[in-house]
Amino acid sequence: MAEPSAPAPSPAALGYEEARDELVRVVTALEAGGAPLERSLELWERGEALATRCEELLDGARERLDAAVEARGGDRDA
Known part of the structure; x- marks a missing residue:
């Protein structure tokens, strides 16, 4: 008999690539x-989820990128 698989981690615990x-797969x-x-x-x-x-x-x-561009005083699209 196969062992039960571990419950899937909460999506909140996953990084972008994992999610x-x-x-x-889903x-x-x-x-x-x-x-x-x-x-x-x-x-x-x-x-x-x-x-x-x-x-x-x-x-x-995106927010981090925008903040970094704003702090630099530049335009992200330029």
């Missing part, structure tokens, strides 16, 4: 189909 990579599993409805819903919910985490991290990186 993105897991999100890709989307691939959903696109493959064949999972029971309950499992599909669990995957969907996990995917939503991972996507939100990725957005938060990207927004934070």
